[in-house]
Amino acid sequence: MKIQQLAIFLQNKPGHLSGICKTLADNDINIVTLSLADTQQFGILRVIVKEWELAAQKLEEAGYLVQLREVVAVEVDDEPGGMHKIVEIIGAANVNIEYVYAFTFHKSSRAVLVFRFDDPDKAADALREANINVLAEIELFG
Amino acid sequence: MNKKPLIENVFWQREEECMPKDQLRALQLQKLRALVARVYASVPAYTRAFDVAGVKPENIKSLDDIRKLPFTTKSDLRENYPLGYLAIPRREVVRFHGSSGSTGKPTFVAYSKSDMDNWANLCARFLYSGGLRPGMTAQVSFGYGLFTGGFGLHQGIERIGAAVLPASSGNTARQLMLLQDLRADYLICTPSYALHLADGIQSGIIDRSSLNLKGMFLGSEPWTENMRTRMEEGLGIYIENNYGLSEIMGPGVSGECAFRNGMHIAEDHFIVECINPETLEPVAEGETGELVFTTLNKEAFPLIRYRTRDISRLKYSHCPCGRTSVRMSRITGRTDDMLIIRGVNVYPSQIESALLAIPEASPHYMIEVSRPKHMDEVTVHIELKPNSMVDSISELNVIRDRICAGIANITGLRMKIHLEPPNTLERFEGKSRRVKDVRTLKD
Numbered sequence: 001m002k003i004q005q006l007a008i009f010l011q012n013k014p015g016h017l018s019g020i021c022k023t024l025a026d027n028d029i030n031i032v033t034l035s036l037a038d039t040q041q042f043g044i045l046r047v048i049v050k051e052w053e054l055a056a057q058k059l060e061e062a063g064y065l066v067q068l069r070e071v072v073a074v075e076v077d078d079e080p081g082g083m084h085k086i087v088e089i090i091g092a093a094n095v096n097i098e099y100v101y102a103f104t105f106h107k108s109s110r111a112v113l114v115f116r117f118d119d120p121d122k123a124a125d126a127l128r129e130a131n132i133n134v135l136a137e138i139e140l141f142g
Numbered sequence: 143m144n145k146k147p148l149i150e151n152v153f154w155q156r157e158e159e160c161m162p163k164d165q166l167r168a169l170q171l172q173k174l175r176a177l178v179a180r181v182y183a184s185v186p187a188y189t190r191a192f193d194v195a196g197v198k199p200e201n202i203k204s205l206d207d208i209r210k211l212p213f214t215t216k217s218d219l220r221e222n223y224p225l226g227y228l229a230i231p232r233r234e235v236v237r238f239h240g241s242s243g244s245t246g247k248p249t250f251v252a253y254s255k256s257d258m259d260n261w262a263n264l265c266a267r268f269l270y271s272g273g274l275r276p277g278m279t280a281q282v283s284f285g286y287g288l289f290t291g292g293f294g295l296h297q298g299i300e301r302i303g304a305a306v307l308p309a310s311s312g313n314t315a316r317q318l319m320l321l322q323d324l325r326a327d328y329l330i331c332t333p334s335y336a337l338h339l340a341d342g343i344q345s346g347i348i349d350r351s352s353l354n355l356k357g358m359f360l361g362s363e364p365w366t367e368n369m370r371t372r373m374e375e376g377l378g379i380y381i382e383n384n385y386g387l388s389e390i391m392g393p394g395v396s397g398e399c400a401f402r403n404g405m406h407i408a409e410d411h412f413i414v415e416c417i418n419p420e421t422l423e424p425v426a427e428g429e430t431g432e433l434v435f436t437t438l439n440k441e442a443f444p445l446i447r448y449r450t451r452d453i454s455r456l457k458y459s460h461c462p463c464g465r466t467s468v469r470m471s472r473i474t475g476r477t478d479d480m481l482i483i484r485g486v487n488v489y490p491s492q493i494e495s496a497l498l499a500i501p502e503a504s505p506h507y508m509i510e511v512s513r514p515k516h517m518d519e520v521t522v523h524i525e526l527k528p529n530s531m532v533d534s535i536s537e538l539n540v541i542r543d544r545i546c547a548g549i550a551n552i553t554g555l556r557m558k559i560h561l562e563p564p565n566t567l568e569r570f571e572g573k574s575r576r577v578k579d580v581r582t583l584k585d
């Protein structure tokens with residue numbers, strides 16, 4: 001139930017981000033969601049796409065520094081307390097959250113949270129036990 | 143300092159190499175006075191230079207008086223192209239060599255019969271000390287040509303009585319084939335080829351048992367102690383460092399002993415000084431500076447106080463091997479590349495050696511010096527290796543901080559570190575500089 005996410009090292013230079021998007025577009029790869037973390041000197045672009053193997057290959061060929069990471073995508077009710085419930089389950093399972101970002105699922109009005117855990121398997125198990133909808137690739141990419 | 147020998151401690155010319163210090167200094171003074179008288183009389187370029195400096199041969203009464211003599215530089219050699227410094231009749235020359243200039247024509251050096259004999263012995267000194275013995279085979283992967291590396295080492299190997307395999311430079315696949323098929327005991331090559339070989343063995347491309355290699359003699363390019371450790375571990379061999387430059391003779395000017403406490407300079411053949419390249423005054427003992435050599439025995443092409451542009455340190459302390467000569471540290475840079483940052487001398491090679499200790503850092507870097515608000519500021523751009531972990535800001539910050547601390551440790555300066563993706567910095571060939579100095583000097 002884990003999803004492959006691409007992390008791409010970004011230079012804080014004009015054109016670097018658009019170059020990545022162009023490489024993906026040129027190969028007909030649709031971005032499901034992306035998140036950008038940056039500092040003054042560099043940034044990390046995190047991207048979820050269906051064709052992650054092809055995307056990683058094409059981006060590496062284009063000279064980008066790419067790393068694949070397993071993340072867990074969870075569907076939550078778009079209402080107060082939705083996020084809190086999940087964080088509690090994860091805390092009880094003794095798993096650490098390295099980062100999290102959210103997006104709205106295109107098929108419904110529900111929100112999807114993407115988590116990077118230090119132990120993705122343990123986190124996914126704990127979430128499923130608590131009846132949280134952990135999304136598989138098939139659901140996410142349709 | 144190493145107190146135990148790493149290999150057998152032996153001498154090629156024990157009497158000369160272990161001469162008591164007072165006797166060595168007396169010999170140097172006697173030879174220096176004869177040299178100064180000879181070049182003043184027979185080399186017009188020196189007659190002029192001595193006259194301009196207002197010094198006569200009879201003014202040289204002690205070894206310290208060498209400082210009254212003018213320096214000789216690479217551009218002096220160029221101005222007196224091709225053989226303005228030749229000190230013997232042309233018909234007595236038995237060999238020419240040359241060194242490539244970064245611009246246009248090479249500079250030439252010449253050797254007499256006796257110069258060739260001395261050169262072979264000086265190469266044999268470091269080869270023998272590094273483990274080469276009669277009956278062994280040494281593969282020479284330096285170019286045979288004007289460059290002194292190939293022919294210089296060749297003569298030293300022959301002098302010892304070992305077999306020479308003159309592979310010459312280039313074609314790494316053929317080098318490896320020769321090494322495997324003729325089972326050379328020693329390889330003489332550049333540090334970059336040695337690294338290539340070590341990587342090939344570590345990654346399983348080359349089978350270690352197909353080689354009979356016991357050791358290597360590396361030279362002709364700057365390299366670091368970290369590189370030696372990596373290669374000695376990767377290849378399971380002993381690697382000796384030696385130093386030389388064509389203007390002074392070629393390889394054999396200095397080489398390591400079995401205790402590896404720096405490279406012993408053949409002081410019975412050369413007088414060495416270590417100077418501040420800005421003030422031209424001698425640096426304090428053990429301090430970093432530019433090496434300056436005076437050749438005491440060369441008949442054909444003697445040079446007075448030749449400025450090497452090579453940066454090193456001299457150690458006069460006792461070495462347990464028994465040699466009495468001064469030792470020099472490995473070359474840590476060239477004065478051409480030297481940067482003065484907030485009054486501190488910094489060499490790009492120092493940054494290079496700091497980067498070698500960081501697994502995520504590639505050897506590709508670029509140094510940018512600027513002066514915002516009257517304070518020098520250095521930014522080092524470093525490419526990450528292609529397989530680096532990049533999904534965590536905090537991990538990347540840790541890499542950045544480790545590079546910063548490593549550089550500060552070696553240079554004493556804190557520099558700004560910019561991590562860059564692979565293959566984004568300009569690639570440099572040969573002597574080009576990796577430094578962009580955009581300081582504008584304002585009063």
Ligand SMILES: [Zn+2]
Pocket residue numbers: 399400401402403406461462463464465
């Ligand atoms: Zn010694």
